[in-house]
Amino acid sequence: MLSIRELTKTFASPSGELAAVDRISFDVAPGEFFTMLGPSGCGKTTTLRMIAGLETPTSGAIAFDGRDYTRVPPQQRNIGMVFQSYALFPHLSVFENVAYGLRNRGVKGTELERRVAEVLGALQLDGFKTRLPSTLSGGQQQRVSIARALVYRPSMLLLDEPLANLDAKLRIQMREEIRRIQREFGILSLYVTHDQEEAMAISDRLALFNAGRLVQIGRPGDLYRQPATLFAADFIGRANFFAARLAGRDASGAKIALAGGPELTVARVVALAPEEAARVPADVDGLLMARPERIGIAPGSRGIRARIGRMQQLGGCQRYIVAAEAAVGEVTVDSWRAGEEYGEGADAALTLDGSDCVLFLRPEKSA
Numbered sequence: 001m002l003s004i005r006e007l008t009k010t011f012a013s014p015s016g017e018l019a020a021v022d023r024i025s026f027d028v029a030p031g032e033f034f035t036m037l038g039p040s041g042c043g044k045t046t047t048l049r050m051i052a053g054l055e056t057p058t059s060g061a062i063a064f065d066g067r068d069y070t071r072v073p074p075q076q077r078n079i080g081m082v083f084q085s086y087a088l089f090p091h092l093s094v095f096e097n098v099a100y101g102l103r104n105r106g107v108k109g110t111e112l113e114r115r116v117a118e119v120l121g122a123l124q125l126d127g128f129k130t131r132l133p134s135t136l137s138g139g140q141q142q143r144v145s146i147a148r149a150l151v152y153r154p155s156m157l158l159l160d161e162p163l164a165n166l167d168a169k170l171r172i173q174m175r176e177e178i179r180r181i182q183r184e185f186g187i188l189s190l191y192v193t194h195d196q197e198e199a200m201a202i203s204d205r206l207a208l209f210n211a212g213r214l215v216q217i218g219r220p221g222d223l224y225r226q227p228a229t230l231f232a233a234d235f236i237g238r239a240n241f242f243a244a245r246l247a248g249r250d251a252s253g254a255k256i257a258l259a260g261g262p263e264l265t266v267a268r269v270v271a272l273a274p275e276e277a278a279r280v281p282a283d284v285d286g287l288l289m290a291r292p293e294r295i296g297i298a299p300g301s302r303g304i305r306a307r308i309g310r311m312q313q314l315g316g317c318q319r320y321i322v323a324a325e326a327a328v329g330e331v332t333v334d335s336w337r338a339g340e341e342y343g344e345g346a347d348a349a350l351t352l353d354g355s356d357c358v359l360f361l362r363p364e365k366s367a
């Protein structure tokens, strides 16, 4: 198991010390696929490089299988790494690219042949042994770089935005492929991406970062349904916000009233941090968050009054971008009902179920 404790890395910058990674802690279980997700510059690569030993932590600790790794040199960590740039040797064949590190470690003869053949087989690269990297597609080149990382039989695999150079369709294929390989090898994997959809699709658990801090850790569905901050609600999936007044509380949750709308009971209540409370309109107590597929839309006026702005046909569902009475910003509604389409400019009513929503309350209202 991998254990990260209070890990911190500061860099000198023109405006003083910058905490690229700020006291983060998490554990990754054996065989787990764990993703670090967050916007560009939030500290994902720096964290990965500290785990690999390529960057020295300013403070904090990294332990693996009970051993303190914090100051262990990279070559003694037995870690496989895969980067966005495939970093293959252009003049060496696929076989030699994969064999390179093993040769350096003194593996040769039939043992070398066997181990290279084994990973090439697992990555479905058997037919490409003698090819040069330049004759392969981007996806195949990335498979070679994964084969090269796995051929050492590392105890951990670190992947830093490995799909960022591929086109959208191939990215989706390759992420399935990476997940299949990871399961086959049963190897603890740490994956870095800024793409929330990719992170959701591929991970056992994920850690959401923002500005060097850990915002939330959990399974993809938990982060989607129960975001811990407004940042998490916005960054993962789409979030709609409604201005809410607190009417009371009981064992089943918070009773709230929406401006011009119905009363709801919400069980999932989150206290906002002061810096996020500024997003709550002055005259209300908090923001109610609802996902697009959890909002009902119907003609008439039974519910929150709304007007359709745009409609997008997404294939399986219709997406409406609407202006709604109680909403803060525009509202996205995904409707799965077949045969019902509302034209742009039409009046409609939105309905919410409190059990699908999260209520973010001003800190002073959360007690």
Ligand SMILES: Nc1ncnc2c1ncn2[C@@H]1O[C@H](COP(=O)(O)OP(=O)(O)O)[C@@H](O)[C@H]1O
Pocket: 011, 012, 020, 038, 039, 040, 041, 042, 043, 044, 045, 046, 047
């Ligand atoms: N070697 C370095 N020197 C100074 N600042 C750095 C260095 N490496 C990273 N940073 C800064 O640390 C922050 C986090 O960077 P990084 O870990 O690469 O983010 P991410 O991978 O999430 O995009 C950024 O503000 C970046 O500019």
Ligand SMILES: [Mg+2]
Pocket: 044, 045, 046
């Ligand atoms: Mg990065």
